Amino acid sequence: MLQLILGRSGSGKTEYVFSQIKKLVENGEQNILLLTPEQYSFISERRLLKDLGESRVNSVENGSFSRLSNEISRRYGSAPLPILTKGAKAVVFKKACENIKDELKLFGKNIDNVAFINSAINIYDEMKSCRVGADDIMQASVNTEKETLSQKLHDISLIMSAYDLYIDGKFLDGASELTRLYTKLVDLDYFVGRTVFIDGFNGFVAQEYKILEVILSQAKAVYVTFCTDSHINNDKYNLFSYVNNNINYLREAAENAGASMLEPIYLKDNHRFNNDELILSEKFLFSNVKNTSGDIPQNIELYSAKSVTDECDFVSDRISKLLRSGVKASDIAVICRDLDKYQKELQFSFSKYNIPYFNDERQNISSEPLIMFVNFLMRCSIYSLSSNDIFSMLKTGLTALDDEAVNELENYAFIWNIKGSKWKKEFTNSPKGFSEEMSDNDLKKLEAINKSREYVVERIQKFNSACKKKTSADICKAIYFTLIDFSVDDKLRGLAQSLNDSGKSVLAFEQGRVWDLLMDILDKLATISNDQNITVKEFYKLFNLMIMNEDLGNVPSGLDNVQIGSADRIRCNNPYAVFVVGANEGEFPQSVSSSGLLSESDRNILIENKFKLYAYGETLNAQEKYFAYMALSAPSDRLFVSFRNSSADGAESIIVSELKNIFSNLEVHSAEAEYSVSAAETDANTFEILASNFDDNTEFIATLKEYFADKPEFESRLSAVKRLSKNEDITIKNSDLARKLFKNDMYLSVSKIEDYYKCAFRYYCKFGLNARPRIKAEMNPMETGSVIHYVLECIVRDYGSKGLIELNSRQITSEVKKYLKQYLESKMGDYSEFTVRFKYRFMYLSKLISCVVLRLREEFENCDFEPKAFELSIGNGENGESVKSQAINLPDGGTIQIRGSIDRVDTYTENGEQYVRVVDYKSGIKKFKLSDILYGLNLQMFVYLFTLCKSDNELAGKEAGVLYLHSSRKIYNVSRNDIDLSVLKEDSDAYKMVGVVLNDEENPIAEHMEHDLRGEFIDVKCSAKNGVSGSIVSLEDMGRISRKIDSLIEQMGVELHMGKIMQNPVNSTNHNNTCEFCDYSSVCANRKEIELKEIEELSFSDTLKKLKEDDAND
Known part of the structure; x- marks a missing residue:
């Protein structure tokens, strides 16, 4: 006998079933079976226990189709074969x-x-x-x-x-489990004399219908519930058409079983909703008949969100209020259609609001550290020790190497481009990159790096050997023993313990579950594979295929949790409140699209051939609408619906329009309207409100500022928000801390001073925090400059100006190549390890440097200054520097001393007076502007010159000039017959030295730097009309430049001691890339607006006037 129990959502179908079961048990019935969907089993068991008590609950067998299969196998046995996962x-x-x-x-x-x-x-x-x-x-x-x-x-x-x-x-295959169950049941009398109740299903598949045929043919009575208001309605657009189709299939099954069919029982009374609004909503949702209410609903709320984050925070805010009002978390459900879109955001938001939750969706394991370790272990073997794979494996944290060891190893591999077979050889180069000699600290670091390399590579090679010409079972064993060799099991236990100690017991338990699952996967791979040999690459594909299809179920952290689920899976137990999220067009209800191997047209043809396949097309559209209806009609008291209003998310869905049609005055809330005292739920979310509205001049925001000012744990965050709000400069407020960080007595290179004046914040990141970018050991512009410096120094030092004049072009080229090779062998490590591209770029430098040396030869023929020193060191004298710098005393009691190295020092003596000039080799194309020194830029050579001339070194004398020699050349695109004089002149001008030259009545020095002063070698000319002109200064000008630089150095020291580390990047035509190529841009965007420090680019003469004015004012 088949009895259908029909009714709309909330009409009491489940209540009817449990009341009937209770009556039967009270009347002595003990052979009752209750079948429900798997997700509903726990709820059913709890309800049976509540209704029947411990003494009579065993009168009812409660289960699902899968539980029924297990029970039959337990009682009557099954094939002794493993079921495939x-x-x-x-x-x-x-x-x-x-x-x-x-x-x-x-x-x-x-x-x-x-x-x-x-x-x-x-x-x-x-x-x-x-x-x-x-x-x-x-x-x-x-x-x-x-x-x-x-x-x-x-x-x-x-x-x-x-x-x-x-x-x-x-x-055995799980997809055939119900077919096997049916085959067994046909030969058994399992349901004879039993009363069977089937509740909570929307429909069944063909396998289940065959089992229902057996149940109907044997059972005394079968009660089946369906959610519909008219089972004879065959309209395919009807809300319950999907359910009605399944009722028709069930009636066919009953006919096949020879079971009688009683008239369906229709339940029409409300057994769920506790207010008229939800009754009205359920009655008219997706109905052709509309009954509009003009009342403003108090139990239904619409929310228009700016984003998924905003939407999840709205849900959290309302749930937090419900919990505080006394509603249990287990009486609240969050339902969406695209759980992947909301899962992470909901979890983060719930954590922020301290909301307990449970999501019964199974989670993918591919991103678990243990699985990733095995994955990258195999990739190390397949792709011959790829550095990316090695470090991905190490960064799982499951090896004996700590973070520092991994980072040092990674830095070395990055600097020296270690990959492939290079990992098998001992590392011999400096951990710092190109370097002539390694310090004791460098040698210790290199030794530690090599130990880390050996630890990793030996185990990977051992794994490789264990996998050569082996079966899948052998590779599975090799993976297991490699895990043990790396002590991964111990590390995983330690990780689980630390997680448990920090209160993350669920995550701690998960580590053990993942290990067990991996062992099961390896066991299965060993079992299902044959005895043929397989490569690691082939095994890797099978392993990943298996990983992509395995998952872990979530373990609830308690009984009282908010339920999160997808509309097609979730089974609610009359929750007090339901949140329907993602009510956007195409998302919920979900747009139906053809997917898989069979298209919709393919399925149409198969249906015509009497194939009964899964729902598709119009049927799926009806099913999606049904899912929406069930979600909206699930709560007993409160319904919350949210959608996103951005253009990228599309329009609101039919869910929203249906509710608006039923309730004409239904208000739509949004984040803009939610900013009030009532939005403050937890400290975390309330601080977000404060941060987002910090500039608002309201009593509420003022109160929040006072509230968080008294909370030490929010001190740094509150300070950061204040600074951002006021667009204040970043400062280290504790001057003692600033002095400790930057030192009371500073020992600085001039490049550090220039860095500070380019941007104080960059200086703080680079020299205060010592956060430096990693630099590969390759021919980058910086290393190119070092090579050029080295070769020019060696040639000029060995030959001097007179000796260089005697060399011809061929000899110069030979000498350049000799010193290039010398540099390569002494500072760049094993030449054979470098790429062809590197070797080509390195040897290309010989042509470039040869041109520079030829130019130097010409210059020395027209100059009286003699090179006297190269790479002349400047410092405090403690490390044997040639020139001792004078300490600059700061007003606050600190000092600054300069250290550095001068590329070249030239001298010329006249009338017993020694004149000194410093020459700097520049491999870049940056132009020299004297006005830069007004702002603390391009100071280096001036500082070196003044420091040398103020010292007691034998090279000290009068400041004769600062000159920059550019060693780079411009590339011209011209044909063989198309080279004109302008191109040749421009090429010649590229080598002209720029800077400043001393030349006044008492010190006519310019003509000793270029005899005929044609402006060919220095930027100074002489003519009958204008006399000597160009980049010339007097001795007084030199003094003013020196005093200006000293004041800038003093200012920098004082500001650093005061903690001034402002984000004030310099900007001008000559300095317009300060931010564009900054290594710290990613940590700099914490201000509303970064103000550029605009500097005025003055002409040479105007700069001298400015220096004179500033000097007079001081």
């Missing part, structure tokens, strides 16, 4: 497909595609659940006139047959 099934499926690859007409090229394997499995499962066999599909392939569909069906049939043959006698 989802992951193992994917691997076996791929192997089966490979066996028939050459026979496939359409899918032969897709066998190695993971997405195809998963789609093929889905089709297999669908066919099995719909009781469609491989022979049926092959017959359909023959019958269909559509060639592509015929080929698809042909291949699907072959794949199904191949898979069934592969597992026959070895494994």
Whole structure:
């Protein structure tokens, strides 16, 4: 006997079932079976225990179809074969497909595609659940006139047959479990004399209908509930058309079973809703009949969100208020259609609001540290010690190497471009990059790096050896023993313990579950594979295919949790409040799109051939609308619906428009309207409100400022928000801390001073925090400059100006190559290890440097100054520096001393007076502007000159000049016959030295730097009309420049001691890339607006006037 219990959502169908069960038990009935969906089993058990008590609850067998299968197997036995897990099934499926690859007409090229394997499995499962066999599909392939569909069906049939043959006698497939259950039940009297209740299903698949036939043929009575208000309505656009179709299938099953069918019982009374608004909503949702209410709903709320984050925070805010009002977390549900979009955001938001939650969706394991470790271990073997794979494996944190050791190893590999076979050789180069000698600290660091290298590489090579020409089972063993060799098991236990100690018990428990799952995966891979040898690369594909199909269920942290779920899976137990999120067009209800191996047109053709497959097309659209209806009608008291209002998210969905049609005055709330005292739920979310509205002049915000000012844990965050609000400069408020960080007595290079004046914040990051970018050991502009410096120094030092004049072009080229090779061997490590590109760029420098040396030869022929020193060191004298710098005393009691090295020092003596000039080799193209020194820029050579001339060094004398020699050349695109004088002149001017030259009545020095003063070698000319002109200064000008620089150095020291580390990047035509190429831009964007320090670019003469004015004012 079949009795249908029908009614709309909330009409009491489940209540009817439990009341009937209770009556039967009270009347002595003890042979009752209750079947529900798996997700509903726990709720059913709890309800039965509540209604019947411990003494009588065993009168009812409570289960699902899968539980029923397990019970039958337990009682009557089953085939002694293992059931394939989802992951193992994917691997076996791929192997089966490979066996028939050459026979496939359409899918032969897709066998190695993971997405195809998963789609093929889905089709297999669908066919099995719909009781469609491989022979049926092959017959359909023959019958269909559509060639592509015929080929698809042909291949699907072959794949199904191949898979069934592969597992026959070895494994059982879960997709056939219900078919096996049906086969057993046909020969048993399991349901004879029993009363069966079936509740909570929206419909059934073909396998389940066959089982229902057995139940209907044997049971004394069968009660089945469905959510519908008219089971005879065949309108395909009806809200309950999906359910009604399933009722028709059930009636057919009853007829086949010979069971009588009683008149359906329709339940119409409200058994759920506690207010008229929800009653009205349920009654008219998706209905052709509308009954509009003009009242403003108090129990239904619409929210228009700016983003998913805003939407989740709205949900958290309302749930927090409900919990505070006394509603239990377990009486609240959050329902969406696209759980992937909301899961992480909801978890973060719930944590912020301290809301307990549970999500019954299973989680992918591919991102678990242990799984990633095994993945990258195999990749290290497959891709011959790829550095990316090695460090990805190490950064899982599951090896004996700590973070510092991994970072040092990674830095070395980055600097020296270590990859592949280089990992097998001992590292011998400096951890700092190109360096002539290594310090004791460098040697210790290199030794530690090599120990780390040996630790990693030896184990990977051991794994490689264990996997050569071996079976899958052998590789599984090799993976296990490598894990033990790396002490991964111990590290995982330690991780679990630390997580547990920090209160993250669920995450701690998960580590053990992942280890157990990995062991099971390796066991399965060893079991399902044959005895043929397999490469690690082939095994890696199978392992990943299995990983992509395995997952972990979530473990609830307690009983009182907010339930999160997808509308097609979630089973609610009359929750007090429901939050429906993502009510955007195409998202909820979800747009139906054709996917998988069979298109919608393919399915239409199959339906015409009497194939009963899963829902598709119009049926799926009806099903999506039904899911929305069930979600909206699930709560007993409160309904919250939210959607996103950005153009990228599309319009609001039919859910929103339906509610607006029913409730014409339904208000739509938004974040702008939510800023009030009532929005303050927890310290975390309230501080966000304060930070977002910090500038608002309201009593509420003022109160929040006072509240958080008294909370030490928010002190730094509150300070940061204040600074951001006022766009204040960053400062270190504790001057003692600033002095400790930057030192009371500073010992600085001039480049540090220039860095400070380019941007104080960059100086703080670079020299205060010592955060430096890693630099590869390659021919970058910086290293190119070092090479040029070295070669020019060696040649000029060895030959001097007179000796250089005697060399011809061929000899110069030979000398340049000699010193290039010398530099390479002494500072760049093993030449054979460098790339062809590197070697080409390095040797290309010989042409460039040769041109510079030839130019120097010409200059020395026209100059009286003699090179006297190279790389002349300046410092405090403690490390044997040649020139001792004078300390600059700061007003606050500190000092600054300069250190550095002068590229070249030239001298000329006249009338017993020694004149000194410093020369700097520049490999870049930056122009010299004297006005830069007014702002603390381009000071270096001036500081060196003044420091040398104020010292007691034998090279000290009168300041004769600062000159920059550019060693780079411009490339011209011209034909052989098209070179004109202007190009030659421009090329010659590129080597002209720029800077300043001393020349006044008492010190006519310019003519000793270039005899005829034609402006060919220095930027000074002499003519009958203008006399000596160009970049010349007097001795008084030199003094003013010196005093200006001293004041700038003093100012920098004082400001650093005061903690002034402002974000004030310099900007001008000559300095317009300060921010563009800054290494610290990623940590700098914490101000509303960064104000550039605009500097005025003055002409040479105007700069001298400015210096004179400033000097007079001081």
